[in-house]
Amino acid sequence: MVRESGEVVRDEHSGISERNRAYWRANLKLGTVLLTIWFVVSFGFGILLVEPLNRIPFFGFKLGFWWAQQGAIYVFIVLIFVYAWAMKRLDRKYDVHD
Numbered sequence: 001m002v003r004e005s006g007e008v009v010r011d012e013h014s015g016i017s018e019r020n021r022a023y024w025r026a027n028l029k030l031g032t033v034l035l036t037i038w039f040v041v042s043f044g045f046g047i048l049l050v051e052p053l054n055r056i057p058f059f060g061f062k063l064g065f066w067w068a069q070q071g072a073i074y075v076f077i078v079l080i081f082v083y084a085w086a087m088k089r090l091d092r093k094y095d096v097h098d
Helices: 018-048 050-054 063-093
Strands: none
Touching: 018 050, 018 063, 050 063
């Protein structure tokens, strides 16, 4: 907890400030969202929905096959950049940046 004077109040049992708890909650929320996207893209599109996607042609390939082999990799690379960008914003917001 932060008082009006700007003083950081720490939890007497754990020694962790409310600001640090908020940062950790935001960090976990970001990780959960990105891991959910990762799961849906890899398991959902690459395995569960492969048959319906295979009915759609995509540059001469079945979309389900292409998605499992290439599309998911592109999404993973984008997720890496999104994570780096979002963590920089969180670090600045909670003043824990370098």
